[in-house]
Amino acid sequence: MTKPKMKMEVPLQVREFAKKSVDQAERAISTFIESASKSVALVPGPMTDIAKQTLEITEKNLKVSFEHARKLMQAKDINEVMSLQSEFLRTQFAVATDPLKKLGSESAAKDASNEKPELI
DSSP states (O other): OOOOOOBOOOOHHHHHHHHHHHHHHHHHHHHHHHHHHHHHHHSOSTTHHHHHHHHHHHHHHHHHHHHHHHHHHHOOBHHHHHHHHHHHHHHHHHHHHHHHHHHHHHHHHHHHHHOOOOOO
C-alpha cells in the first residue's frame, strides 16, 4: 500500500508575490555585495584578500539560497520539498568547505616551497 502524496495548493497570487519578494531581496543584496566589494578594493591592506574571499563566499551562498527559494516556490508536494532541502544542504556544505580546501592546499604548497632540502 503506497501513501498518497500530500499536494500543496498555493494560490497563483501568493506564488507571484513570493517571486517578486525574492527578486527584490536578491537585487538589494546584490547591490550591497557590489558596494562592499568596491569598498574593499579601495582600501588595500593586509586583510583585503580575506575580505574579498569572504565576500565571494557570501555571494555564492546567497545565490544558492535565492535559487533554493525559487525552487521551493515551485514544489508540488512535501517529497519534492524534502528533496530540495537535502540538495540545498549538500550545496551549502560544499560552498562552506571549498574555500577551506583551497586554503589548505595553498598552505601546503607554500610550506612545501619554503622547505629546505636536507644535506647528507
